[in-house]
Amino acid sequence: xxxxxQNSPSLSVQEGRISIxxxxxxxxxxxxxxxxxxxxxxxxxxxxxxxxxxxxxxDGRFTVFLNKSAKHLSxxxxxxxxxDSAVYFCAASGRFNAGNMLTFGGGTRxxxxx
Amino acid sequence: xxxxxxxxSHQVTQMGQEVILRCVPISNHLYFYWYRQxxxxxxxxxxxxxxxxISEKSEIFDDQFSxxxxxxxxxTLKIRSTKLEDSAMYFCASSDQQGTNSGNTxxxxxxxxxxxx
Numbered sequence: 001x002x003x004x005x006q007n008s009p010s011l012s013v014q015e016g017r018i019s020i021x022x023x024x025x026x027x028x029x030x031x032x033x034x035x036x037x038x039x040x041x042x043x044x045x046x047x048x049x050x051x052x053x054x055x056x057x058x059d060g061r062f063t064v065f066l067n068k069s070a071k072h073l074s075x076x077x078x079x080x081x082x083x084d085s086a087v088y089f090c091a092a093s094g095r096f097n098a099g100n101m102l103t104f105g106g107g108t109r110x111x112x113x114x
Numbered sequence: 115x116x117x118x119x120x121x122x123s124h125q126v127t128q129m130g131q132e133v134i135l136r137c138v139p140i141s142n143h144l145y146f147y148w149y150r151q152x153x154x155x156x157x158x159x160x161x162x163x164x165x166x167x168i169s170e171k172s173e174i175f176d177d178q179f180s181x182x183x184x185x186x187x188x189x190t191l192k193i194r195s196t197k198l199e200d201s202a203m204y205f206c207a208s209s210d211q212q213g214t215n216s217g218n219t220x221x222x223x224x225x226x227x228x229x230x231x
Contacts, residue, residue, distance in 0.1 A: 034219065043118070043205050043222035044157065089157060100145060100209060101170050102220060104157040 003027045004092050006105035013112050019077040021108050023090035026071065030092040034102070035064060035075045038087045047088075048075070080112045116140040118223035120206050126229045127196055135191045135226045137206030146189045147207040147220060148181065150174070157205070163189065196230045203227050 004025045013019045021035075031052040036044035050057040050064045050073065057064050063076045077084055087109050091102040119138045127133050139146050148160040161171040163181050178200075180192045189208075193200055203225040 036222075041203075041225070041227070043120075043207075043224045046219050046221060049219060091157075100147070100162055100220065101159045101172070102149075103159070106156050 003030075004090060004103045004105040006088075006090060006108045008108050009106070010109040010111065013080045013110065015082055015112055015114050016079045019075075019080045019084065019110055019112065021075040021077075021088050021090075021110065023073045023075075023105050024071060025073075025092050027092070027094065027103075028071065029094040029096045030103075031095060032093045033064070033066060033073050034091045034093075035062075036089045036091060036104075037084075038089060038107070044089060077110075080110075082112050082114050085110055085112050118206055118208055118221055120204075120223040120226050122226055123224065124227040124229070126231060129198055129230055130195050133193045133196055133200075133228060135193075135204050135206070135228070137189045137191070137223055138187050139189055139206065139208030140210070140221060141187075143208035143210045143221075145169075145209045145211070145220075146181075146183070147209075148191045149205045149207060149222070150202040151205070151225075152199075152202040160191070160204075193228075196228075198230050201228060201230045 034049040035047045038044045048059050048062045048064050050066050055066050066073045087107045089107045090105045093102050121136045146163045151157045159172050161175045162169045178194045182190050205225045206223040207220045209220045
């Protein structure tokens with residue numbers, strides 16, 4: 001099941017620069033998208049979300065962009081900090097899922113170098 | 115900040131044994147979930163639970179699995195007869211609303227690491 005894909009398994013960025021994490025999806029019925037951050041041996045921590053009625057949502061250093069026609073979303077972190085180093089998962093859900101099931105991508109490991 | 119709590123953090127069990135993983139969701143939340151992540155793989159949905167019944171379950175959630183809300187605060191996942199391939203991190207999660215028009219943020223616990231030997 002590859003409905004949500006994160007094609008870059010890892011990304012390395014210098015502190016202070018922008019980190020751009022990408023996510024693609026195939027199911028056009030998805031209408032809500034979330035980004036989670038995960039440290040080893042911990043649960044996913046919610047970062048930011050976006051509804052399909054929007055194309056951008058911003059929260060502090062984090063901005064999520066949604067391109068529905070391309071079925072693509074991205075997470076921008078500006079400026080990147082060493083504490084941002086973690087695995088980032090995008091997830092998607094849709095009203096067709098009666099139980100609010102989230103479908104996760106495979107994750108991208110972000111390393112922010114001091 | 116309210117959080118989802120899970121116990122145990124780590125459990126080692128013999129193949130064929132029953133395991134119960136426990137969760138205390140965020141107190142005003144009504145929707146509860148179990149997800150799992152096998153080492154090196156994606157986070158996968160297992161089951162969602164609302165109003166004392168399962169609202170959705172995945173193919174992974176077969177007859178060996180069951181969920182229960184035995185009282186007003188706990189939410190449990192039981193694996194009746196564990197198999198080696200059940201070894202994974204199991205995440206409990208909760209949310210306060212259903213439907214995605216207004217957003218549906220699901221908050222996760224720290225996870226219970228299950229090792230079946």
